[in-house]
Amino acid sequence: MIRKITLLLLTAFLITACDKGDKSGAQGNWYDALPRESWSKFEKIDTGQNWFEVYKLTDNTYAIYEPYQWQEAISYLLIGSEKAMLVDTLQGIGNLKAVTDKLTNLPIIVMNTHSHYDHVSGNWQYDTIYGVSNPYTLDNTKGHSHEEMKAGMTPDTVWKNLPDTFSFDTYESKPYNIDKFVEDGEIIDIGGRPIEVVYTPGHSPDSVILVDKQNRMMFTGDSFYPAPIYLYSEKASFEDFFISAQIMFDYHDQVDYLMPGHNETMQPAAYLNKLRQATMDIINPSTRYIQGDKRRTYQFDGFSIIVKDPLDFGIR
Numbered sequence: 001m002i003r004k005i006t007l008l009l010l011t012a013f014l015i016t017a018c019d020k021g022d023k024s025g026a027q028g029n030w031y032d033a034l035p036r037e038s039w040s041k042f043e044k045i046d047t048g049q050n051w052f053e054v055y056k057l058t059d060n061t062y063a064i065y066e067p068y069q070w071q072e073a074i075s076y077l078l079i080g081s082e083k084a085m086l087v088d089t090l091q092g093i094g095n096l097k098a099v100t101d102k103l104t105n106l107p108i109i110v111m112n113t114h115s116h117y118d119h120v121s122g123n124w125q126y127d128t129i130y131g132v133s134n135p136y137t138l139d140n141t142k143g144h145s146h147e148e149m150k151a152g153m154t155p156d157t158v159w160k161n162l163p164d165t166f167s168f169d170t171y172e173s174k175p176y177n178i179d180k181f182v183e184d185g186e187i188i189d190i191g192g193r194p195i196e197v198v199y200t201p202g203h204s205p206d207s208v209i210l211v212d213k214q215n216r217m218m219f220t221g222d223s224f225y226p227a228p229i230y231l232y233s234e235k236a237s238f239e240d241f242f243i244s245a246q247i248m249f250d251y252h253d254q255v256d257y258l259m260p261g262h263n264e265t266m267q268p269a270a271y272l273n274k275l276r277q278a279t280m281d282i283i284n285p286s287t288r289y290i291q292g293d294k295r296r297t298y299q300f301d302g303f304s305i306i307v308k309d310p311l312d313f314g315i316r
């Protein structure tokens with residue numbers, strides 16, 4: 001338990017990362033609850049890269065999942081008729097490019113849901129990166145040195161199947177360039193498959209969701225996953241998230257599936273209403289929460305939200 005909390009603190013504060021980790025209630029090892037049963041209903045694809053588990057979710061959508069590292073990060077490969085879009089690039093541990101080369105011959109556009117290291121550390125392997133024009137994003141394109149990263153990437157965080165090419169002694173998050181800046185509301189068309197970019201700051205200043213109305217999917221990054229949602233890091237803003245949860249809810253009748261950046265995929269869109277309601281509950285002073293050190297944890301049905309204490313709402 002103490003080790004897990006230490007990991008959370010290191011990840012959140014030292015590496016300006018973020019997210020997830022439905023680990024705090026478990027006894028023993030963090031991976032004892034794995035594999036998660038919900039993945040078993042999808043077709044598993046062998047790409048020869050054992051660090052990743054790859055699942056064919058639909059005819060034109062793949063999930064690339066890292067179940068052997070405690071972040072359990074997920075990226076998605078969306079296939080259009082002319083191009084493919086890679087939503088996030090994980091942590092730079094295995095050879096992600098070798099996976100996507102197996103899945104498609106189309107040119108790949110990388111689009112990140114936000115610039116935390118566990119979503120962008122494979123960007124350097126790709127030629128075409130789209131991103132938002134935000135000072136926070138631009139700062140993160142410089143990458144993170146081994147000194148910055150080493151505390152959060154330790155043998156304790158890995159279960160098995162670590163690639164031979166990986167070393168804890170040299171691990172870093174490599175820099176990359178953004179080739180095209182995308183605006184709020186912009187449509188990226190990969191050929192018969194329009195993907196809308198929607199700014200949803202809160203978890204990070206540069207968080208976006210990607211909405212694929214044709215396939216009724218919303219790629220949520222860390223703005224929603226079925227685990228503790230982190231809104232307490234230095235650059236997080238509950239006040240921004242409050243508005244973003246409303247913006248996400250506005251799509252509730254246009255999507256059926258939420259596609260999170262960690263743990264589990266294809267979650268029901270009914271969570272959009274629960275998330276919006278949760279933000280309203282949090283601003284209600286009578287709502288109960290668990291008091292932590294300069295933070296509060298609010299528990300909801302299927303997820304929780306960790307915010308700063310005092311709550312950063314209505315203060316500017």
Ligand SMILES: [Zn+2]
Binds near residue numbers: 017019
């Ligand atoms: Zn994040």
